[in-house]
Amino acid sequence: MNEATAKPLVEFHDVGFSHLSAAAPIISHLSFSVAPGEILVLLGESGCGKTTTLKLINCLLMPDAGEVNIEGKSTTAWDPIRLRRRTGYVIQEGGLFPHFTVAKNVALVPALEGWEPARIRNRVDELLSIVGLEPRDFADRYPAELSGGQRQRIGVARALAADPPLLLLDEPFGALDPLTRASLQREFAELSKRLKKTAVFVTHDVREALLLGSRVGLMHAGKLLLLETPENFLKSKNEKAMAYLETLRVSAGSVQEEAP
Amino acid sequence: MSFFSFLKQNWPELFTLLRQHLWLVLISTFVAVAIGIPTGILLTRRKSLRGPVLGVANIMQTIPSLALFGFLIPLPFIGGIGTRTAIVALVVYALLPIIRNTVTGIVGVDPNVREAAVAMGMTGRQILWQVELPLAMPVIITGVRVAMVIAIGVATIAAAVGAGGLGVYIFRGLRQYDNNLLLAGAVPAALMALIADFGLGLLERYFSVAHKRRAGTTSGRKKFMVAATTAILAAMITGIYVGSRETRSHSVQPQSARLVVGSKDFTESAILAEIVAQLLEARGVTVERNYELGGNLPHDAMLAGRLDLYPEYTGTSYTAILHHQPITDPRAVYEQVKAEYAQKFGVAVSEPLGFENTFAILIRGAEARKLKLKTISDAIPYASNWRAGFGQDFMSRADGYPGFSKAYGLKFAEQPREMDLSLTYIALASGKVDLIAGNSTEGRIAGLDLFQLEDDRHYFPPYEAVYLVRQDTLARVAQLPEVLARLAHAISTEEMRQLNYEVDANKRNQAEVVREWLNRKGF
Numbered sequence: 001m002n003e004a005t006a007k008p009l010v011e012f013h014d015v016g017f018s019h020l021s022a023a024a025p026i027i028s029h030l031s032f033s034v035a036p037g038e039i040l041v042l043l044g045e046s047g048c049g050k051t052t053t054l055k056l057i058n059c060l061l062m063p064d065a066g067e068v069n070i071e072g073k074s075t076t077a078w079d080p081i082r083l084r085r086r087t088g089y090v091i092q093e094g095g096l097f098p099h100f101t102v103a104k105n106v107a108l109v110p111a112l113e114g115w116e117p118a119r120i121r122n123r124v125d126e127l128l129s130i131v132g133l134e135p136r137d138f139a140d141r142y143p144a145e146l147s148g149g150q151r152q153r154i155g156v157a158r159a160l161a162a163d164p165p166l167l168l169l170d171e172p173f174g175a176l177d178p179l180t181r182a183s184l185q186r187e188f189a190e191l192s193k194r195l196k197k198t199a200v201f202v203t204h205d206v207r208e209a210l211l212l213g214s215r216v217g218l219m220h221a222g223k224l225l226l227l228e229t230p231e232n233f234l235k236s237k238n239e240k241a242m243a244y245l246e247t248l249r250v251s252a253g254s255v256q257e258e259a260p
Numbered sequence: 261m262s263f264f265s266f267l268k269q270n271w272p273e274l275f276t277l278l279r280q281h282l283w284l285v286l287i288s289t290f291v292a293v294a295i296g297i298p299t300g301i302l303l304t305r306r307k308s309l310r311g312p313v314l315g316v317a318n319i320m321q322t323i324p325s326l327a328l329f330g331f332l333i334p335l336p337f338i339g340g341i342g343t344r345t346a347i348v349a350l351v352v353y354a355l356l357p358i359i360r361n362t363v364t365g366i367v368g369v370d371p372n373v374r375e376a377a378v379a380m381g382m383t384g385r386q387i388l389w390q391v392e393l394p395l396a397m398p399v400i401i402t403g404v405r406v407a408m409v410i411a412i413g414v415a416t417i418a419a420a421v422g423a424g425g426l427g428v429y430i431f432r433g434l435r436q437y438d439n440n441l442l443l444a445g446a447v448p449a450a451l452m453a454l455i456a457d458f459g460l461g462l463l464e465r466y467f468s469v470a471h472k473r474r475a476g477t478t479s480g481r482k483k484f485m486v487a488a489t490t491a492i493l494a495a496m497i498t499g500i501y502v503g504s505r506e507t508r509s510h511s512v513q514p515q516s517a518r519l520v521v522g523s524k525d526f527t528e529s530a531i532l533a534e535i536v537a538q539l540l541e542a543r544g545v546t547v548e549r550n551y552e553l554g555g556n557l558p559h560d561a562m563l564a565g566r567l568d569l570y571p572e573y574t575g576t577s578y579t580a581i582l583h584h585q586p587i588t589d590p591r592a593v594y595e596q597v598k599a600e601y602a603q604k605f606g607v608a609v610s611e612p613l614g615f616e617n618t619f620a621i622l623i624r625g626a627e628a629r630k631l632k633l634k635t636i637s638d639a640i641p642y643a644s645n646w647r648a649g650f651g652q653d654f655m656s657r658a659d660g661y662p663g664f665s666k667a668y669g670l671k672f673a674e675q676p677r678e679m680d681l682s683l684t685y686i687a688l689a690s691g692k693v694d695l696i697a698g699n700s701t702e703g704r705i706a707g708l709d710l711f712q713l714e715d716d717r718h719y720f721p722p723y724e725a726v727y728l729v730r731q732d733t734l735a736r737v738a739q740l741p742e743v744l745a746r747l748a749h750a751i752s753t754e755e756m757r758q759l760n761y762e763v764d765a766n767k768r769n770q771a772e773v774v775r776e777w778l779n780r781k782g783f
Binding site: 058060080081082083084085087089091092093094095096097098099108109112158168 | 370375377381382391395
């Protein structure tokens with residue numbers, strides 16, 4: 001890793017964000033940076049501010065305090081449309097357009113960017129192959145005809161379509177059954193290594209965080225408690241981190257006990 | 261006459277009415293869509309406007325249609341009588357479902373999908389056109405579907421403001437108690453509503469996401485879509501073309517001697533209007549007919565300059581328009597009306613036409629003979645066992661029920677039933693009520709064996725038939741004074757009853773009946 005030398009892709013400087021209706025700020029004094037090629041996983045329970053953090057990156061939300069810099073430029077200075085087209089975004093259930101075919105869903109950003117039809121077609125075929133779906137079988141289907149896992153793969157393919165330098169993923173595998181989730185996690189780990197993408201990945205699943213992250217950031221009540229590599233995270237003496245790790249042991253233990 | 265032979269005989273007229281109806285519905289739905297969908301979209305962007313705008317649209321829809329037509333008549337540009345007013349009213353009714361469903365459809369788009377669209381870098385416009393509108397389309401089409409079915413129904417009432425359509429048959433059928441006419445108006449309207457509902461239902465299904473399935477039918481669906489769109493567009497264009505040609509044919513006439521003749525919504529008024537219309541046409545004047553206008557619409561329309569001439573009764577003008585207490589001297593009433601109309605409205609009153617159409621208090625002939633009743637006073641002792649049925653007009657006007665019951669001290673078994681005037685004759689003949697206030701020139705009095713009780717206390721003011729004409733029209737159309745002079749004292753009560761009978765009871769075409777009569781009279 002060359003974190004020290006490479007110019008960070010994403011930087012948070014003492015960022016705060018509040019919601020009008022909530023008394024306490026959703027996030028406060030948040031500072032971290034993400035280097036190119038790195039996969040930062042933000043881990044925490046619901047309401048800890050991890051999704052808000054993600055939305056601050058692609059201008060879905062704007063910080064009330066501090067500054068978010070993408071490629072060295074503040075999000076307030078970016079044209080939001082430009083920034084978003086340079087940022088892949090994957091959400092739970094895929095957020096696919098139900099009235100678009102798989103091919104049209106995947107081609108969304110290239111089409112918005114005005115690519116040539118032939119180039120779009122090639123790119124769609126390439127992406128469907130990358131996420132493990134046979135283009136001939138899937139290109140003309142509608143999302144309603146797909147399984148949850150297949151929809152999620154299309155969601156990833158759509159995010160990758162215009163080859164953005166940065167990927168944002170908001171609990172992409174949260175709604176899947178455990179077997180499908182495990183295989184998609186494995187494939188995503190390989191894929192991100194192969195494509196050398198930078199990604200910020202939000203999850204509440206500590207196993208997923210340790211499997212996919214090059215660094216894991218533990219969030220609680222709008223603050224970053226810990227930001228460590230998976231190896232160091234496992235050794236952490238932080239109370240919250242230990243509670244999360246405890247769930248791994250307990251579930252593993254109980255499974256062993258149940259085994260005949 | 262059987263319904264089918266009636267259809268066969270009246271096919272050309274029915275076709276014209278059908279075309280007018282379709283034109284009213286299509287153009288008003290089209291305008292309502294053009295206004296309603298953008299308004300709905302605006303309301304999803306400006307939440308604070310949503311309550312007030314939907315509230316206003318809601319209130320507009322609760323206005324009774326005839327009242328709405330009444331409001332519209334005096335207004336410039338959008339008002340008047342005829343097609344334009346009807347379209348405005350239909351648009352008003354069609355707006356609410358379209359606006360509401362546009363809002364509901366767009367607001368109902370899955371927030372995950374919307375968030376994904378924003379996060380993918382789509383602009384607001386792209387999200388609207390590529391995501392929100394397509395996904396909201398089934399709901400929006402449901403709104404259009406509801407609006408169109410409402411418009412088909414309300415358009416039947418458009419006949420009351422002279423816009424034509426199938427309502428002409430329905431109103432005429434009610435008046436003449438003619439089931440063939442009623443059916444010829446109501447059945448095509450109902451069919452039209454069913455077809456519109458079914459057609460737009462197909463379109464709605466096409467857009468619904470639940471039907472987005474590959475199953476190798478993409479090309480079949482596309483073909484269907486193309487066919488459906490073409491059919492709808494073709495229908496609209498034909499309707500609009502035919503309709504506009506019709507409107508144009510009115511408007512390209514020479515301006516010099518052109519005149520709009522109106523009538524109230526009963527046979528006698530239409531016959532009197534037709535008499536003047538045919539005499540004028542024989543003298544080279546272009547006449548636009550705006551018959552069968554409800555309530556006091558002809559008066560309002562004439563003051564608004566939308567109507568040049570219509571037949572009226574002095575007693576009606578005296579009490580209902582000028583709000584005087586009823587008096588019994590015909591000459592005094594006529595002179596007073598003439599003077600006040602000239603001074604207040606700039607409207608001239610022709611010489612009386614020669615007959616009176618006063619309220620006739622009617623009972624069943626059998627009853628009159630059994631109880632030996634001749635006058636209204638004779639009937640007072642029996643009235644407490646009787647039910648009465650009166651037209652809306654009689655119930656509300658100063659010289660109607662309130663004064664009448666007081667003058668004779670009449671008490672009925674129950675509060676009089678208020679119903680359509682033309683239905684009261686049938687209600688009386690079939691024993692549903694026992695006493696009604698009809699018209700003395702009604703053709704069906706003899707046919708249904710009804711007996712007119714004599715107004716022995718001379719309560720009812722004289723209702724001499726006259727023509728009311730705008731003074732500027734009288735000056736502009738040179739043929740008019742001569743025509744009106746010829747018609748002075750030219751129609752007896754007997755003749756009028758006969759004319760009414762021909763149209764109402766023998767179901768004959770009024771233009772034909774009038775033509776025959778004019779020939780007989782040698783006009």
